[in-house]
Amino acid sequence: MTSPRKKARIHWGEEGSSGKQKGVSALQKQREQLPIAKGKEALIREISDNNVIILLGETGSGKTTQVPQYILESGMADTGIIAVTQPRRVAATSLAARVAAEQGVAVGGLVGYSVRFDEACSANTRIKYVSDGMLVRELLSDPLLSRYSVIVVDEAHERTLRTDFLIANLKTIQEKRNGANDVKGKRAASNLNPLKIVIMSATLDAEKFSRFYNHARVLYVKGRQHSVQIYHTAVSQTDYVDAALRTFFQIHTDKPPGDVLIFLPGQEDIESLDKSIKLYARRLPEERMSVVVCPMYASLPPTQQARIFSPTPPNTRKCILSTNIAETSITIPGIRYVIDTGKCKEKRYLSKDTGGGFDTLLTRDITKSSAMQRAGRAGREGPGFCFRLYTEDAFTSMALSAEPEIRRCSLTQSLLQLKCLGQDLEAVEFMDRPNVEAIYSALKTLWLLSALDNAKNLTPLGRQMASFPVEPYLARIILASREHGCASEVIDIVSLISSSSNPFVDISDQRDAIADARRKFRHPSGDHMTMLNALRSYQDVATTENKSGRKEWCRQHFVNERTFVEALKIRDQLRLTCGRLGMDWRTTRADNDEAILRCFVAGLVQQSAFLQPDGSYKQTIGQAAVKIHPGSILCEKKVPAIIYDELVYTSQIYARGVSSVPKSFFTAVTPSSKQS
Numbered sequence: 001m002t003s004p005r006k007k008a009r010i011h012w013g014e015e016g017s018s019g020k021q022k023g024v025s026a027l028q029k030q031r032e033q034l035p036i037a038k039g040k041e042a043l044i045r046e047i048s049d050n051n052v053i054i055l056l057g058e059t060g061s062g063k064t065t066q067v068p069q070y071i072l073e074s075g076m077a078d079t080g081i082i083a084v085t086q087p088r089r090v091a092a093t094s095l096a097a098r099v100a101a102e103q104g105v106a107v108g109g110l111v112g113y114s115v116r117f118d119e120a121c122s123a124n125t126r127i128k129y130v131s132d133g134m135l136v137r138e139l140l141s142d143p144l145l146s147r148y149s150v151i152v153v154d155e156a157h158e159r160t161l162r163t164d165f166l167i168a169n170l171k172t173i174q175e176k177r178n179g180a181n182d183v184k185g186k187r188a189a190s191n192l193n194p195l196k197i198v199i200m201s202a203t204l205d206a207e208k209f210s211r212f213y214n215h216a217r218v219l220y221v222k223g224r225q226h227s228v229q230i231y232h233t234a235v236s237q238t239d240y241v242d243a244a245l246r247t248f249f250q251i252h253t254d255k256p257p258g259d260v261l262i263f264l265p266g267q268e269d270i271e272s273l274d275k276s277i278k279l280y281a282r283r284l285p286e287e288r289m290s291v292v293v294c295p296m297y298a299s300l301p302p303t304q305q306a307r308i309f310s311p312t313p314p315n316t317r318k319c320i321l322s323t324n325i326a327e328t329s330i331t332i333p334g335i336r337y338v339i340d341t342g343k344c345k346e347k348r349y350l351s352k353d354t355g356g357g358f359d360t361l362l363t364r365d366i367t368k369s370s371a372m373q374r375a376g377r378a379g380r381e382g383p384g385f386c387f388r389l390y391t392e393d394a395f396t397s398m399a400l401s402a403e404p405e406i407r408r409c410s411l412t413q414s415l416l417q418l419k420c421l422g423q424d425l426e427a428v429e430f431m432d433r434p435n436v437e438a439i440y441s442a443l444k445t446l447w448l449l450s451a452l453d454n455a456k457n458l459t460p461l462g463r464q465m466a467s468f469p470v471e472p473y474l475a476r477i478i479l480a481s482r483e484h485g486c487a488s489e490v491i492d493i494v495s496l497i498s499s500s501s502n503p504f505v506d507i508s509d510q511r512d513a514i515a516d517a518r519r520k521f522r523h524p525s526g527d528h529m530t531m532l533n534a535l536r537s538y539q540d541v542a543t544t545e546n547k548s549g550r551k552e553w554c555r556q557h558f559v560n561e562r563t564f565v566e567a568l569k570i571r572d573q574l575r576l577t578c579g580r581l582g583m584d585w586r587t588t589r590a591d592n593d594e595a596i597l598r599c600f601v602a603g604l605v606q607q608s609a610f611l612q613p614d615g616s617y618k619q620t621i622g623q624a625a626v627k628i629h630p631g632s633i634l635c636e637k638k639v640p641a642i643i644y645d646e647l648v649y650t651s652q653i654y655a656r657g658v659s660s661v662p663k664s665f666f667t668a669v670t671p672s673s674k675q676s
């Protein structure tokens with residue numbers, strides 16, 4: 001490999017202009033200096049006088065951290081908790097930590113958080129940062145969200161499916177709690193405590209939110225944005241990771257101190273760039289500033305996330321590699337340079353016509369609105385620079401803003417949740433209506449899982465499925481284990497599938513060595529039983545070995561300890577849910593893989609494929625030809641029928657998490673076979 005200096009330099013187009021200074025000191029001083037602090041009194045008055053407020057403001061102006069504290073201090077939340085929703089769990093946990101520090105308390109006391117599989121709250125909690133999905137889940141047990149007095153819907157511009165779901169439901173909840181005619185919200189119509197709603201957004205799309213809430217009042221926080229000089233590449237770049245690497249070292253060798261934030265689409269690119277930057281940085285001349293690299297993505301463990309907020313050591317340049325999470329959800333101090341690859345990952349439902357019928361993450365071009373947010377991250381504390389790894393023409397032809405998730409993602413889980421609330425997807429007033437095809441597809445999935453009957457009514461099984469904090473198909477698998485007496489094994493496997501990373505490390509050029517190392521977990525039926533064996537072996541090792549012994553064992557067997565630790569936490573939650581449903585999670589049939597796989601077939605009816613005479617696999621429901629992923633232990637195997645956890649869409653459609661099952665298992669579970 002060549003040294004970064006010898007690599008071809010990227011040529012940049014024209015540039016922008018100048019800016020002013022800033023000052024930072026202790027936490028309280030910092031709070032007072034935030035742009036939002038100037039409008040504190042007015043803001044409290046407006047929230048007190050109005051039921052619904054739409055609050056817009058530049059990222060970093062203090063909306064997310066300060067507004068809940070202002071509401072708390074004003075006494076408006078004396079009748080209930082203040083919830084602040086976040087589309088991303090990392091944001092919720094890191095914000096709770098920050099606000100707890102500002103209040104001088106430990107997280108979990110006055111200030112807490114609640115995200116899927118993790119919670120730090122107590123009876124004293126008054127400000128609670130929650131993932132939008134958690135609050136949707138709370139609706140199922142408390143349809144009026146009566147524990148809350150103020151609900152702050154943050155990052156509303158992201159338009160995630162769950163945030164849209166909340167926005168729609170909050171409107172009717174507020175009418176019920178406050179009484180439809182009580183515009184000012186000062187008097188409760190019944191003995192219910194009134195609800196206040198604050199919608200916060202980082203982009204200027206207030207009109208739509210305001211119209212939805214009967215022309216609610218819109219407030220603007222003027223940010224303190226310094227100028228950012230923007231450069232575009234002169235020609236388009238084919239390899240954005242390599243272009244980012246070269247740009248980083250150009251900045252590092254040519255530009256004055258200041259941290260660098262690089263936007264990449266996902267974890268794989270982040271990990272690969274992390275490695276290359278470290279490799280090149282080691283070869284830098286002694287006298288040059290050193291480099292610390294900090295990755296940031298949704299599934300990063302909290303201890304590692306904390307590093308991005310810690311001050312950069314002297315004579316060092318921090319380089320943060322982040323997904324679009326750093327666009328608006330979290331503010332990282334010290335950034336002076338932004339490198340924008342122009343790419344992001346977007347969840348999209350691939351319709352059956354295109355051979356899909358499932359949600360998948362696709363890497364795609366960002367929108368103009370994202371590009372502007374990304375550039376803005378360089379101008380928080382002083383004038384900054386943004387290097388866009390795409391041409392100015394490419395910027396000009398970007399879409400203005402992203403399509404809301406409700407228009408492009410699977411609606412299965414939301415539909416089930418609405419059914420539990422006694423609502424129908426077709427009848428709910430959303431800001432944007434979902435596609436008819438997506439609704440139909442969700443109905444069909446729920447019917448295949450026996451969550452709905454032929455008349456589209458919720459079944460008792462469907463209601464139980466909604467109690468689990470996992471996708472309906474995974475809940476179906478767990479519930480099927482009641483019939484087969486193997487809850488313990490099934491829950492272990494589902495916990496692994498629900499973890500944010502794969503238990504098995506997959507390095508494409510070491511697949512033979514890996515297969516060898518893992519031989520002892522290998523189960524002939526496929527990946528599900530193999531995962532179970534791996535988890536059980538890990539648990540044996542965990543009881544006998546210390547930390548470094550465990551680590552070494554995981555390294556030798558090419559498994560991810562982090563996944564196991566996470567899965568064991570998830571398992572606790574799933575067992576708790578079983579307990580609440582009166583289901584015994586202790587039932588076990590350790591050596592009966594047939595019983596275990598039958599449970600998986602019940603949930604994976606739609607995620608299955610049959611072998612064709614030509615040796616390919618074709619989806620049983622849907623049209624796509626699928627291949628078994630090279631990382632699967634069944635890769636290259638020809639078996640009559642497979643079930644899989646997910647499809648990944650690259651050059652081909654690959655099935656991941658694959659098991660071989662007898663075709664006869666399917667006839668026992670599909671509702672169609674029961675009825676026709």
Ligand code: CDP
Pocket residue numbers: 034057058059060061062063064065066094095098309328329330331332333
């Ligand atoms: O929500 P908004 O983007 O308007 O701002 P915020 O998240 O409330 O952040 C306000 C300020 O708090 C940021 O500029 C950061 O300096 C600081 N902050 C921090 O240092 N660490 C965090 N985890 C969150 C915020």
Ligand code: MG
Pocket residue numbers: 060063064065154328329
């Ligand atoms: Mg914010």
